[in-house]
Amino acid sequence: MKERTLKELELALGNHPALEACREDIEAAFELLLACALRDGMIMTCGNGGSASDSAHIVGELMKGFKSRRPLNGRQVDALEFACPGEGKAIADHLQQTIKAIALTDQAAISTAFANDVDPDMVFAQQVLGYGRRGDVLIGLSTSGNSKNVVNACKVAKAFGVKTIALTGEGGGKLAGICDITIRVPARETYRVQEYHLPVYHALCAMLEAEIFC
Numbered sequence: 001m002k003e004r005t006l007k008e009l010e011l012a013l014g015n016h017p018a019l020e021a022c023r024e025d026i027e028a029a030f031e032l033l034l035a036c037a038l039r040d041g042m043i044m045t046c047g048n049g050g051s052a053s054d055s056a057h058i059v060g061e062l063m064k065g066f067k068s069r070r071p072l073n074g075r076q077v078d079a080l081e082f083a084c085p086g087e088g089k090a091i092a093d094h095l096q097q098t099i100k101a102i103a104l105t106d107q108a109a110i111s112t113a114f115a116n117d118v119d120p121d122m123v124f125a126q127q128v129l130g131y132g133r134r135g136d137v138l139i140g141l142s143t144s145g146n147s148k149n150v151v152n153a154c155k156v157a158k159a160f161g162v163k164t165i166a167l168t169g170e171g172g173g174k175l176a177g178i179c180d181i182t183i184r185v186p187a188r189e190t191y192r193v194q195e196y197h198l199p200v201y202h203a204l205c206a207m208l209e210a211e212i213f214c
Contacts, residue, residue, distance in 0.1 A: 012203035043101040047141030052105040061205035062099040124153035134161030143193040145173020169193040
């Protein structure tokens with residue numbers, strides 16, 4: 001872990017001392033996500049309600065610059081200039097490097113079709129089956145750790161070699177017994193759990209950016 005990466009973790013824990021109890025799990029989650037990103041794998045996210053918004057928020061921080069601008073590298077700039085002579089550099093100046101990610105919560109057509117035609121508890125699981133490949137990572141957010149559609153998605157992920165990270169409340173619920181890593185924040189009330197989830201995933205996104213692009 002680079003010094004700047006470690007500083008991002010220390011900053012998050014310094015601002016939220018109660019999360020110090022989650023340090024080892026946050027570090028382990030970072031290592032899983034880093035391995036996935038370095039092999040150009042897919043990071044998938046899912047959750048319900050406020051956790052659905054958090055799922056999309058994570059992707060927003062990964063797919064563009066978060067705390068750094070992430071300019072394209074020389075190879076990417078050259079490819080754009082070759083494809084678009086005279087324009088490639090200008091196009092490159094308005095793009096940023098990404099960490100490949102998708103929020104399963106935002107796929108409205110497949111989610112509503114599958115919920116209506118097949119089973120609403122399997123809407124995320126179906127997408128994991130379609131998008132996921134061995135070595136990819138699924139982040140499941142559930143304040144209780146028992147959300148059926150998130151639990152089912154993690155079961156399917158496990159079956160097909162997709163690594164799993166759960167963000168839950170302190171109980172962990174069913175996800176704690178399924179996922180490779182469970183980050184159990186020190187709260188039980190839904191809104192309090194969600195308040196802790198944000199600094200956790202912000203730290204993970206900042207750490208990945210620092211390690212890969214800085």
